[in-house]
Amino acid sequence: MSSSDDRRRPRVAGQRRRHGRAVGAEPDASPQVGTLTADRAEDAPVAVEAGPEAPRTLTPADLRAPLVALVVALLAFALVAAVGLRDHGARDRDARAATAAATAALEQLLSYDYRTLADQARQNSALLTGEFRTEYAETMEQTIAPVAEKEKAVVQARSYEAGVMGQTPDTVTVQVFVNQAKTAEGEEQPSIDQNRVIATMKRVQDRWLIEQLSAF
Numbered sequence: 001m002s003s004s005d006d007r008r009r010p011r012v013a014g015q016r017r018r019h020g021r022a023v024g025a026e027p028d029a030s031p032q033v034g035t036l037t038a039d040r041a042e043d044a045p046v047a048v049e050a051g052p053e054a055p056r057t058l059t060p061a062d063l064r065a066p067l068v069a070l071v072v073a074l075l076a077f078a079l080v081a082a083v084g085l086r087d088h089g090a091r092d093r094d095a096r097a098a099t100a101a102a103t104a105a106l107e108q109l110l111s112y113d114y115r116t117l118a119d120q121a122r123q124n125s126a127l128l129t130g131e132f133r134t135e136y137a138e139t140m141e142q143t144i145a146p147v148a149e150k151e152k153a154v155v156q157a158r159s160y161e162a163g164v165m166g167q168t169p170d171t172v173t174v175q176v177f178v179n180q181a182k183t184a185e186g187e188e189q190p191s192i193d194q195n196r197v198i199a200t201m202k203r204v205q206d207r208w209l210i211e212q213l214s215a216f
Contacts, residue, residue: 095164098172098201101208103159106176106197109136109210110157114148129202129209136213152185165198171211172201 105127112120121140125133147153157180166173180193195215202211 091167094203095167095172098203098208099162099164099174102172102174102199102201102210103162103176105210106178106199107157107159109213110178110180110195110197111155112140112144112148113154114145114152117145117148127210129204130211132210132212153182154184155180155182157181170203172208174199174201 109124109127117140121137124140125137128136148155157178159176159178162174162176164172165175176197176199178195178197180195181190182193183190197213197215199210200212201208
């Protein structure tokens with residue numbers, strides 16, 4: 001009894017059927033989808049899952065560059081710190097020295113006696129520098145001396161407070177508060193003048209001298 005396929009397809013003369021396929025028929029050359037032949041299976045690459053990479057051991061060469069950079073950075077920091085401390089210490093010493101020189105010089109400069117004005121002016125010139133030395137001499141001769149001699153005045157100056165207003169490597173500006181006690185002929189009690197004096201002190205060799213002076 002023939003199958004339904006036999007009824008639909010006419011049989012070629014002399015052709016026999018074997019296992020449901022006609023003898024002599026060309027086998028299907030195309031392999032099934034998803035099936036590898038033996039040869040192709042052997043040639044196909046096999047995927048291998050990569051494991052975690054083993055850590056590489058550090059060598060002295062790996063550590064040399066970071067260590068050198070660290071040493072250089074530490075040396076640079078130490079040098080900057082040393083220079084900063086030295087400069088800061090030098091500035092403090094200059095400020096103290098200039099302030100002490102200013103207070104002492106102003107007490108001498110702003111004190112005078114009508115009987116010894118010429119000698120005082122000569123002595124005080126050693127406390128001054130630059131153009132202010134000439135300016136002071138002219139002021140004493142033309143302004144202070146005539147009035148002091150006329151009034152027979154004696155003035156004693158005392159500084160009581162001082163502070164640094166500004167500073168450069170060779171100059172220090174110092175503000176000093178000075179009281180001047182003045183006695184004159186015909187006055188029973190001395191009069192007190194309170195002054196605020198700003199002195200610019202200049203380093204000349206190892207001394208601090210008054211380069212500029214203003215009083216308020």
